[in-house]
Every structure is written in C-alpha cells, then in structure tokens.
Amino acid sequence: MMQQILDDITAQMALETDRGKVADYIPQLAHVNPNQFGISVATPDGQVYSAGDANTLFSIQSISKVFTLTIGLSKLGSTLWNHVGREPSGDPFNSITILEYESGRPRNPFINAGAIAVVDAITMGREPEEILDEIIQFVHFIADDASICFDYKVARSEIDHEDRNAALAHFMKSFGHLQYDVDKILNTYFHQCSIAMSCEQLARAGLFLVSNGINQPTGAKVISPQQSKRINSLMMMCGHYDGSGEFAYQVGLPGKSGVGGGILAIAPGKGAIAVWSPGLNSVGNSKLGTKALELLGERTGWSVFSK
Numbered sequence: 135m136m137q138q139i140l141d142d143i144t145a146q147m148a149l150e151t152d153r154g155k156v157a158d159y160i161p162q163l164a165h166v167n168p169n170q171f172g173i174s175v176a177t178p179d180g181q182v183y184s185a186g187d188a189n190t191l192f193s194i195q196s197i198s199k200v201f202t203l204t205i206g207l208s209k210l211g212s213t214l215w216n217h218v219g220r221e222p223s224g225d226p227f228n229s230i231t232i233l234e235y236e237s238g239r240p241r242n243p244f245i246n247a248g249a250i251a252v253v254d255a256i257t258m259g260r261e262p263e264e265i266l267d268e269i270i271q272f273v274h275f276i277a278d279d280a281s282i283c284f285d286y287k288v289a290r291s292e293i294d295h296e297d298r299n300a301a302l303a304h305f306m307k308s309f310g311h312l313q314y315d316v317d318k319i320l321n322t323y324f325h326q327c328s329i330a331m332s333c334e335q336l337a338r339a340g341l342f343l344v345s346n347g348i349n350q351p352t353g354a355k356v357i358s359p360q361q362s363k364r365i366n367s368l369m370m371m372c373g374h375y376d377g378s379g380e381f382a383y384q385v386g387l388p389g390k391s392g393v394g395g396g397i398l399a400i401a402p403g404k405g406a407i408a409v410w411s412p413g414l415n416s417v418g419n420s421k422l423g424t425k426a427l428e429l430l431g432e433r434t435g436w437s438v439f440s441k
C-alpha cells in the first residue's frame with residue numbers, strides 16, 4: 135500500500151515540467167541536476183519504503199536546523215529560549231528586517247539568524263571542530279548510520295559566499311546577542327548545513343519525532359516527549375519560512391525544508407517522510423517535494439488536522 139503510493143507519486147512527479155529553480159546563491163548547489171526526485175517513508179515498526187532517487191545524497195542545508203535545535207534543547211532546556219524566539223517570522227529565511235526591530239533576537243530557530251544563534255548557544259566555549267563532531271555524532275545516532283558526513287565542497291562554497299549570513303551574524307553580535315567569534319560560529323553553521331544525506335537516511339533520522347522522542351526501531355531515547363512535541367510544533371509554524379502557512383494548509387504536517395531541495399515531514403505516530411527534488415519554489419522550498427507531500431497527505435490521510 136505505502137510502496138504503491140510512493141511509486142505512484144514518483145511516476146506523477148516524473149511528468150512535471152515545471153520543476154522550480156535550483157538554488158544558485160551557493161554555487162556548489164547550482165551544479166545539481168534538477169531532474170532528480172526521491173522519497174522515503176520510515177515507520178516506527180522499522181520499515182522504510184522508498185521510490186525514485188531515494189538513495190542519492192543531497193545537501194540537507196536548513197533541515198540540519200532541526201538537529202541543532204534538538205541538541206540545543208537537550209543541552210540547555212528552556213534557557214535556549216533566551217537566545218532565540220519561537221514565533222513564525224513571515225519573512226524569507228535570510229531576512230534581516232525583524233532583527234532590528236527586535237534588538238537582534240531572532241524570531242525562531244529555523245530562519246538563518248535563529249539557527250546561527252542556536253550554534254552560538256551550543257558552542258559553550260568550544261572550537262568549531264568539537265561542535266561539528268558533536269553534531270555529526272548526533273546525526274549518526276538518530277539515523278543509526280555512521281556513514282553520514284559533511285560535504286566540505288558545499289561548506290567551502292558557502293563560506294566563499296557568506297556575505298548575507300555574515301551580515302546577519304554581525305548584526306546580532308552588535309546587539310550583544312552572540313557571545314562567540316562570528317567567523318567561528320559561521321564556520322560551524324555552514325558545515326552543519328553541508329551535511330549530505332539520502333532520503334532514506336533522513337527519514338530514519340526523523341523517526342524520533344514520530345514517537346515522542348524515541349527512535350522506536352533502535353530504541354534510542356533522543357529527547358523527552360515534551361521536547362519532541364515542541365520541535366514538531368516549531369516545524370509546523372516556522373519550518374518553511376514565509377511558506378509555512380501554505381505548507382500547513384496544503385500538507386498539514388510539521389516539516390522542515392532546505393535549499394538543497396529536501397524536506398523532512400513528520401506524521402506523529404505514523405511515520406517520517408523525506409522527500410527531495412532540487413528545484414525550489416519562489417520562497418526557497420522544494421517545488422516537487424511540496425507537491426509530493428500534498429499527494430502523500432491526500433492518499434494516506436496523514437495530516438495532524440484530520441482523523
């Protein structure tokens with residue numbers, strides 16, 4: 135049944151001619167072939183269903199912000215919210231405007247400024263290498279896969295074109311809102327965004343958010359039930375930036391997108407869905423990925439707003 139749904143969606147996506155636009159402000163991502171599409175669903179009973187290019191590695195980009203938020207919440211608990219807010223911004227992911235009105239405190243952990251503030255919060259005096267080691271080990275733990283690694287070419291490409299993110303970070307620092315060296319924080323941030331994963335790996339990594347903080351197939355206790363619920367609610371409200379309302383309306387699931395064209399969506403109690411197609415819509419979210427999740431929602435009835 136699930137396999138059939140994924141095969142049907144993949145066949146339908148192959149017919150799409152308008153596939154969106156690959157992110158080119160990170161030159162290394164501009165080389166990715168836009169004709170690719172993959173989808174995987176991991177369920178708490180340990181099954182993984184896949185179709186299309188589900189084993190191809192892609193740059194998870196902002197989906198990594200879910201992982202650093204999880205690390206931040208487990209390390210700092212509710213004091214994390216001294217560093218970052220939890221309201222939707224209604225602005226693009228790299229916008230600077232509200233930062234000035236709100237004294238350098240980013241609206242939420244999923245816009246770039248908020249994710250940079252989370253990196254600052256979890257730095258705790260350490261060098262980027264140490265924090266990155268913690269982040270990648272955490273990803274290995276939740277995905278139950280030690281082969282996952284950074285894509286250093288993508289990270290380098292972002293460092294070479296860092297102006298906007300550097301502006302956000304310096305602006306926050308000018309308000310006293312970042313504690314550590316901006317270059318080091320950005321170095322960590324760009325590497326976390328460069329992590330390369332397949333849909334299968336990403337769907338498995340999302341399983342802890344399906345089952346109240348526990349990855350059921352491995353038994354790994356990742357985070358408390360309350361924190362898991364809260365991460366899901368942040369994904370619902372803020373995971374697609376200024377496209378979050380539309381995504382909630384069309385799909386009805388907590389989700390987090392990245393400019394690499396991936397989306398991780400969580401159907402609590404049912405499954406984690408990872409979808410990837412590199413072409414983006416006008417607000418920087420995967421065009422076919424969003425469409426595929428709409429179709430999946432229709433076929434499965436997996437929306438947190440329906441029964």
Ligand SMILES: NC(=O)CC[C@H](N)C(=O)O
Nearest residue numbers: 195196227246327392393
């Ligand atoms: N939306 C995204 O995926 C943005 C992440 C990207 N690394 C950036 O900072 O611009």
